[in-house]
Amino acid sequence: MSLTELSGTTTPEPAAAGDAPSRPSRRAAPLGALLLRLHFYAGVLVAPFLVVAALTGLAYTTTPQLDNMFYGDQLTVAQVGERPLPLAEQIGAARNAHPDGSITAVQPGDGDHTTKVVFSQPELGDKQHTVYIDPYTAESQGQLTTWFGSTPAATWLDDLHRHLHLGTVGEHYSELAASWLWVLALGGVILWWRRRSAARATARHLLVPDLSAGKGVRRTRGWHATTGIWLAAGLLFLSATGLTWSRYAGANFSAGLDALDARTPVISTSLAAVPAGTDGGNHHHGDAGAGGLVESAAFDRVLTVARDAGLSGPVEIAPATAPGSAWTVTQTDNTWPIAKDRVAVDPATNTITDRSDFTDWPLLAKLSGLGVQAHMGLLFGLANQILLAALALGLLCVIVWGYRMWWQRRPTRGDRRALAGTPPARGVLRGLPLWALLIGVPVTAAIGWALPLFGLTLLAFLVIDVVVGAWSRRRGSAAAPTSPAPAGN
Structure with missing residues (x-):
């Protein structure tokens, strides 16, 4: 926080311009x-x-404003309709706009926010392509290369701050x-x-x-x-x-969190009843067109199950990552009071197979999550x-x-x-x-x-400090004057 003494000094302070003559300070404890x-x-x-x-x-700290300035056309809609269209139709429009890659997440739009359809591709590494869809018209409003939901500007500034x-x-x-x-x-x-x-x-x-x-x-x-x-x-x-x-x-x-069993709880996506070799309702790799729209209807079913289970507000739907796995729906509201509840859903039976509520997280996990959001400037807007x-x-x-x-x-x-x-x-x-x-x-x-x-x-x-001190003492000893020899010696 500071760079020089704020307490009693060990040596007198020399007078500086504009200062009254100073008295030697007493030696500090x-x-x-x-x-x-x-x-x-x-x-x-x-x-x-x-x-x-x-x-x-x-x-x-300026990233929310920069996002609105640079990417407002992608992130928000010009006119809010009466109710959003089915996700299947929106996902079909996103697939038409971005035929490559596989869908890894969908964040349904609400209010003036667009729907985000996230596509992963091997050549992108840990980044993704996100297509932004008007939830009321199913029209594509463009796409961006994102990093865990962050826009290019936010990603660049985050990288700058961290490393x-x-x-x-x-x-x-x-x-x-x-x-x-x-x-x-x-x-x-x-x-x-x-x-x-x-x-x-x-x-x-x-x-x-x-x-x-x-x-x-x-x-x-x-x-x-x-x-x-x-x-x-x-x-x-x-x-x-x-x-x-x-x-x-x-x-x-x-x-330390592991030792104290204070990690964020892991939600189970295992579907033991699904035979190996089936896709467990994971149809998100379907082609574009009518067939793709029919297969994408699983997103609507899963979202309905999650809403009925009490997951309100903005959410992210993640399809199963492997055969025999459930889909997950996660609340993504990072402003206070935050909403971080999660459910695992079997899209074949429209049932919840596991659940994790923020109120049940260990205290350290809660504090860590809240601290991160506050550090990023998101918790209190x-x-x-x-x-x-x-x-x-x-x-x-x-x-x-x-x-x-x-x-x-x-x-x-x-x-x-x-x-x-x-x-x-x-x-x-x-x-x-x-x-x-x-x-x-x-x-x-x-x-x-x-x-x-x-x-x-x-x-x-x-x-x-030790090396410099030894060198200073040696230099001081070498520079010390010696007593003159008595006359006649």
């Missing part, structure tokens, strides 16, 4: 000094990754940013609280910058710290939810987008103020000029009490194991 040093170096080194994550995340279009290598940047964001946010809160507590400030002074401070590092620090306090809860949330689908920490999170945009802009301001403090604290005297301020003094580990080491080392190791990129970069920080 060992734990505070350690947190200050970690906060400073982690902020300086991780802030560029956070800037990229904030900028790309800010861009991603900068660099594939697996790029995923490391976003995981590194999320791994350190919670450390910087929580550490900044603690450091600012320590500083204000030492000054016996009220709660108001924790949340409002001291505008009476003169121009310079103190005023910048006030804006930096109080803004960070306001953002802290949101930044912690973004860090936690971002880590759940990261490469390494996300894998550990998934393993426009308010969610505005909140995410505010967090991204606030984080950028905090980072800029942090770097500005670093520059403002630079020595300006003729014999001590430097490009940036002096970092907090080293050697804080030696001053820690034994109990802090006995507790802190195992806890840090456990966090480093759960968040591998955090652990590896923290270890790298420590190694580099």
Whole structure:
């Protein structure tokens, strides 16, 4: 969250332009000094990754508006009719517009939304072709290459935010940013609280910058710290939810859900009574034309069964993926209160063979699902987008103020000029009490194991710091003047 000290410093602050002469600060307690040093170096080194994550995340918050701007003709209809036509007729129109591939999903249109008929083809990999059909006229309104329902613009921005279009290598940047964001946010809160507590400030002074401070590092620090306090809860949330689908920490999170039996329940699509070699009612590969329309009638039957079972709102119908399997119908409403109920349907008998309701999911599975939707700006609609945009802009301001403090604290005297301020003094580990080491080392190791990129970069920080410290001491010893020899020797 920040890039320089927010608590008592270990060295006097040099005077900066616009500041009144400063008094040497008292030496911080060992734990505070350690947190200050970690906060400073982690902020300086991780802030560029956070800037990229904030900028790309800010861009991603605009995807609903971009979709309407670029793809409004495909996503919505010009005129809402009295009632939608049968899905069989709409699917036939989609097959005429896109004769290649197999239908993997259909999302019936309602209101001013078009019906989405999704076709898979081997050459597309994990992407699909989606044909958009006017549900009231069965006319095709075009097709797009989509990724799990996302439009090309949303897919491009999602790839940019997650891995900068660099594939697996790029995923490391976003995981590194999320791994350190919670450390910087929580550490900044603690450091600012320590500083204000030492000054016996009220709660108001924790949340409002001291505008009476003169121009310079103190005023910048006030804006930096109080803004960070306001953002802290949101930044912690973004860090936690971002880590759940990261490469390494996300894998550990998934393993933890498995160990706790807290995964999203799997719905069974097995139809034991269907003999091998039959298609179990899976007719979605039929040809276009009249025969295709008759075979596609299974979609209408399955949808009717799901509606009768209480699955209201937008849904997605997925045909059976193999002989002897049921079809699935899933609610796809991601806005609060979300609807995620699912049923498995045997289209030959029009019966439900299995069901999974969101209310029955394990608590961690519910929280994980809600967190992902909120992180993507979907859970609360426009308010969610505005909140995410505010967090991204606030984080950028905090980072800029942090770097500005670093520059403002630079020595300006003729014999001590430097490009940036002096970092907090080293050697804080030696001053820690034994109990802090006995507790802190195992806890840090456990966090480093759960968040591998955090652990590896923290270890790298420590190694580099030790090497630089040894080199500085050696250089200082070599530069120290020696006493002149007595005369006559």
